[in-house]
Amino acid sequence: MKLLEAKKLTKSFGGLMAVSKVNMVINQGELVGLIGPNGAGKTTVFNLITGMYAPTSGTITLFDGSHGKTIHGLKPHKICNAGIARTFQNIRLFKDLTVLDNVRIAMHCSVKYGLLSCFLHLPRYRRDEQRIIDESIELLKIFNLDGKMDELARNLPYGEQRHLEIARALASRPKLLLLDEPAAGVNPAETAQLSEIIRKVRRLFNLTILLIEHDMSLVMKICERIYVLDFGSVIASGTPDEIKSNERVITAYLGEDAIDA
Amino acid sequence: MDQFIQQIINGISLGSIYALIALGYTMVYGIIKLINFAHCDVYMLGAYIGYYCMTFLHLGVVPSLLIAMILCTLLGVLIEKIAYKPLRNATRIAVLITAIGVSLFLEYGTMYFVSPQVRTFPPHIVKSMSAGIKLGNINLTFMQLMIVSVTVLLMVLLQLTVKRTRIGKAMRAVSLDVDAAELMGINVDTTISFTFALGSALAGAAGVLVGLYYNSINPLMGLLPGLKAFVAAVFGGIGIIPGAMIGGYFIGMVETFVAGYGYSMYRDAVVFAILILILIVKPAGLLGRNVREKV
Amino acid sequence: MVKQLNKKALIKPLALLVTFFIVQLLIQFNIINYYYQDILATICINIILAVSLNLITGFTGQFSLGHAGFMSIGAYACALTIQRVPTVYGFIAGVILGAMLAAFAGLLVGLPTLRLKGDYLAIATLGLSEIIRVMFINLDSITNGAAGLYLQYRFVNWFWLFVLTVMTVVLISNFVKSSHGRACISIREDEIAAEAVGINTTKYKVMAFMIGSFFAGVAGAVYASYFYFIEPNLFGFSKSIDILVVVVLGGLGSLSGSILAAAVLALISSFLQSFAAIRMVLYAVLLILIMLFRPGGLMGSRELSVAMLVELRKEAIAWLKAMPAKVLSAVRSITKGTGKHGGDKSASKGRFEG
Amino acid sequence: MLEIRDLNVYFGVIHALKGVSLTVNDGEIVTLIGANGAGKTTTLRTISGLIKPKSGTISLDGADITGLPAKERVRLGISHVPEGRRVFPAMTVLENLELGAYLRRDKQGIAKDLNKVYEHFPILYDRRRQSAGTLSGGEQQMLAIGRAMMSRPRILFLDEPSMGLAPLLVQEIFNIIKSINESGTTILLVEQNASMALKTADRAYVLETGSIVISGSGEELAQSEDIKKAYLGG
């Protein structure tokens, strides 16, 4: 069952075709990898899907069952509320807020009370806030961050910041999660831990995941399907094994001796 | 027609004054992202220094101008060292409040010493400066010519400094990333001081010229043109040197035409209304590029 | 458990009530004499202004230089209402009307201008408040132009000051502690990330502007009724700056900071009256010194709490002990020109900013 | 060449470096590995003068440089590719590279080095007029390294140069590091990719919560079981 489909997705910056005519399908429940050389346009694809950029041409459709809704060109918050959440290649936490607040903010769309309750702190406000706190803590537990609830995000070690960013993305209860290089700058031991976590949240939240990553040990281990971009176009797609042995991918991206990982 | 041409001349000379002050705002803003409220007070002090040179030391216009520029340069650097430098790591708005403090200090310090009364320059100097050309109904004074040419000249020089010279490159690097600039071997403190020195020298020159042109100075004389110049700088795209000039001329022109064609009571309102409309279309100012941060 | 909660919830209202009656008593016995009452009124009005601007600038991170403009709408609406209905009901109607009109102006301002950022927004708000001011000058038949409006009666007393100030603080504080408030805060922290986690940044910016303007309108209304006289030039650029100074001095994002700063500034100002000739110079020096030594404002972005007071005591003692060294090093850094104050210079910078 | 003795660094109450000592000899590649938050970046930033240590000494060629500001250290031949790349976003690629040579005056030498950088990273040549802020993550990383090369340093600090780079380029980067080293530049390398780093380096130090726990030659450490477990992912 399709969850997201991009058709002829194109984005150019001035003369530069960062993404050109990309067709891509992500099915419900899949874990798909998106790889490619630096500057290939991976992050730009994410930015197009999440509404950070409007595509130059092409469409993006998000499916809810059989019902499809085009989402390209919508504002990012609308897309988030439609069920797509992301992390950033350069971590973008609310650095000066606490870990708990980072997650609570992302729970915003599930809030049920209105302005009146908020100004007067009516019982409804109290109930809902309590729920938000409880749910946030639950979420943080998954990432072992519940002990650091009141830390400022900036004071977390780098790896935990990556984790917190994923937790924050999950707080908006997405159907589709986009992860942009979650293992960058994380050492191999922690990368292994990360792949565990990705698997776990996928199971727990019934998630579909699209993942950008240069660390092949992670990509090849957990992705079910992989798209490879080069110069803005899809040059290959298929299972990890197919990709590993694809000549074009090897010359453009992997290199001869990187596959042993 | 005559009237129209005259109004253009009026607009250009008024605009030059805004531009001259705006250049200083934009320089300092460009490097440390600070709206240096004290800038318009350095301008005011420049005017007073010029005044005292001419009135009590009986110096001519040029030496007075030079002295004012030198003293203002020192003052600008001093202000930076005392009031802004310790706040390098503080939020921008904290520095802004400090700048307001410095501005109040200069205004009221000056007022305490020289009283709030207006001062005028010695009549013989004023007279010699207000000579001009008359073409039919159109008036053009040497002062106006001088202010316009000084403004354009300084703009070009500044732009060249920033774009072409080593120190200019250093200024831009510092403005983007202090640490990285230091790693390139750039002396960050010197670079910032240099920027303040440059901006303040400009303010000093502007103070003397404008003071002479209108022949009226007082301790609060910086407020009004300071505000307008600041608006001009933002309008052109703050931090961009040609932007400051275009902004200055724009505001000067709009003011002149609104006032000149019978709406002087609504002048400021019209200026701001146009400004807002333009900002809505070009949110980063006329020359500013509205780059959405890449994520 | 439930009982405990209730007890806790009761402490604040009780404290407020007690404060109210103590001050009322002090006024009755003329210990808080008329002059102090005037200062009290100034403080209360400044608190309302600062707290409401803090919502816009401190919490939502939108740099506004036009708060006085919204204040003036409240002031004029209230004054004109009172002139027509010179009773306390007229006053109440004036406050409500003023606040609503100001909020409406906030909406009008917000919608088109909020896509501007930082200093561009500041200029736009400054411009709008100037436009409002020029309108008041030129709408001669209604506003009496530059000559301003005089009121004969004063309806604001300690009761109203207290009620309106507390109302403002409580409502805004409740707001920022809610999910909507957190949405505003997230915009301040990182607008792109806020959008990405599903927050309609435009909506919340406009909301912050409207709420902030609403209370600025309240402050204006109270001002008009307390001080008998308003004129357009009262609400110019420098008034907006004055309000901003209170907010930053108290600490961006700290409501108790705004309250504290409003009080401190009023007291300083009244104390300095004994030095009429150089008071503004002294005021300026104080402002600079406070910012140099507490660049985050008096309270940073924290709120006052009992725990904090204890901490503050400790901090104060440590600070006092460290004071001589600090002054020395500050002096040295100024004279010698080493830019560093120990530690990491880029402490406020992101890890991966490229 | 570079000698660090007993360095202690604090961030407020956090004791980030607890008596770190290390040496880098002329012509060597030395690597510093360790878990996230161990203090690797802090060590580099302290040596290049961006952070003031509480105590300890740093000396270059036997001369004490502990109190010197960062810009002076650049003059002495230290160059630092900072974590997070820190390119100047609103400047073009070319301007960034030129700034790398800020202290140099030899026009020809600069031009030659510029060509060398473009040879190593052809994509930078293609993007030379693009503003650095809009480069992709990997492109920025290349630019940061290129910029550091432009100062023709005697000793180069690299903070996680392989981060965010495509696998092909990771290999390439390490080759480039080697070739820079072979052309006479001493290198101090911080890496998460410990296996590659240990392969490339002559000597290595392992940092754990602010202290050096192990040191030895690159090969030695690559064989060590403890290291394998902790840093090589198995």
Added chain:
Amino acid sequence: GSGSDSDVIKIGVNYELSGQTATYGQSSVYGIELAIDEINEAGGINGKKIKLVKYDNESKPDLALSLTTRLMTQDKVVAVLGPATSGAFGSTIPLAMQYKIPVASGSATADGLLVDDNGNVKEYAFRICFNDSYQGKAMANFAINNLKKTKAVIIKDNSSDYGKGLAESFKQTFEEKGGTIVAEEAYVKNEVDFNAILTGIKGKDFDVIFIPGYYNEAGLIIKQARAMDIDVPILGADGFDSPELVNLAGEDALNDVYFSNHYSPLDESSVVVDFIESFKKKYNKEPDAFSALGYDLAYFVADGIKRAESLTGEAVKDALEATKDFEGVTGSFSIDENHDPVKALIIIELQNGKQVSTIRAGN
């Protein structure tokens, strides 16, 4: 309250010493302090010296109000002088009524300032300057009757009630008498460039300019107008009265300039001559209208205190109300039932920067 127990009499001084209108406040205070020094040197009032309690209201009406409270309730003054501007002065009048202590201004000229909505005089408020309509009317009459001009341009100070008030009354009288207002332009305080406005009106058909405003800007307007060859007569009011006017405009420009004033330095009466002399001696400069009015204001109040039966606000008020034929620098006057001074107005003519004649004018 009163300060009768001690051997000093306290008078409050509540002026604009900083902020936008600091010039007016400071000038006024110069005059006040000179007068009080003289009075004290001459032995004070009934053997008691006068002590001034001076505060700066920063040109802010709210601060002016709270300082008045402070002066009246804490410092226990018998009267408060100032503020200089109508707005700030007006905001302190309710307090005067409340605490029954008189306030008096030398320069708050707004019409209707001293009467309430029902037309009753506010008993505790006084002023010794003309109100705006008096001067505006006088100048309009002068333009039509003496100069025979019928087409006027008004360039008014739009940031002060003074400019607005004068402009309004001038316009009304001028039009009533058959003149037309060709254009009404505006500027704000501290502006220096009037070329646009002047170029704009230059193309119009008019024969006189009225500038309701202060010398700071008026001087520059005159200068710039003359430089543009606009040589119609220029009229103004007492805001023109300052030695700075000639410096700002330049002698050559000050031709055919007429303004209404309280007194003329040409006046040879000893009060005026002595005042100018001692002012120059003390401050090393020439006085302007604000200083002269401040000087008179201090004497006026001191005179009231002297005649008062006791040192209470109420008694001082009664004495001030009863002022008759007070001889001041700014003319001799009595206080009328609306607490306005009844005094003659003169119109001064400037040619080549010099005062060449004075014309007595009534309405």
